[in-house]
Amino acid sequence: ETGVTQTPRHLVMGMTNKKSLKCEQHLGHNAMYWYKQSAKKPLELMFVYSLEERVENNSVPSRFSPECPNSSHLFLHLHTLQPEDSALYLCASSQGATGIQNTEAFFGQGTRLTVV
């Protein structure tokens, strides 16, 4: 248990569906991240929120929409996804924005997403 909880653990959705992934951290961290892990690819940074403000968006398609209502919660809203978006989506949090304060990130267990 790392203090970062993701729900759901598994999600199957059709290309026309709208769904949301939820992440919650109980560590008092002020930076949160969404990563995507596809087979045989590096963990890809999708979004970074620091102090509830988005500071990084690595050219992610608009069908992925993040939301950070407060420092403990992070959502990833999904709509009209493609089969190639099937992957493991990992949420992480850190004390400060990783790199600036040289802190490690704590990861949730991930949501295994399958788009059919």
Place this chain on the structure above:
Amino acid sequence: DQQVKQNSPSLSVQEGRISILNCDYTNSMFDYFLWYKKYPAEGPTFLISISSIKDKNEDGRFTVFLNKSAKHLSLHIVPSQPGDSAVYFCAASYTDKLIFGTGTRLQVFP
């Protein structure tokens, strides 16, 4: 362009021997390096890190070495144990970015 590379997708080591996992990076702006360990159905967990101002950091059985001139770091696990079997990710950071490699699957057999 992949900034952090782990060229060995897998490694098999006998229990008790040393495991050496390697990582190369291309961006000289990276100032902090981390190793994460990942078991199936779990998120990565932090293992050990090193600042760019150091060349070695040790924590129990785990030692990370950094060679800045070669843009190379390695993780040594000694002695290796069956419970060390997992996927190991190298990561590098600067500003607010944490960039991961593709991972190396380590299998420690009896």
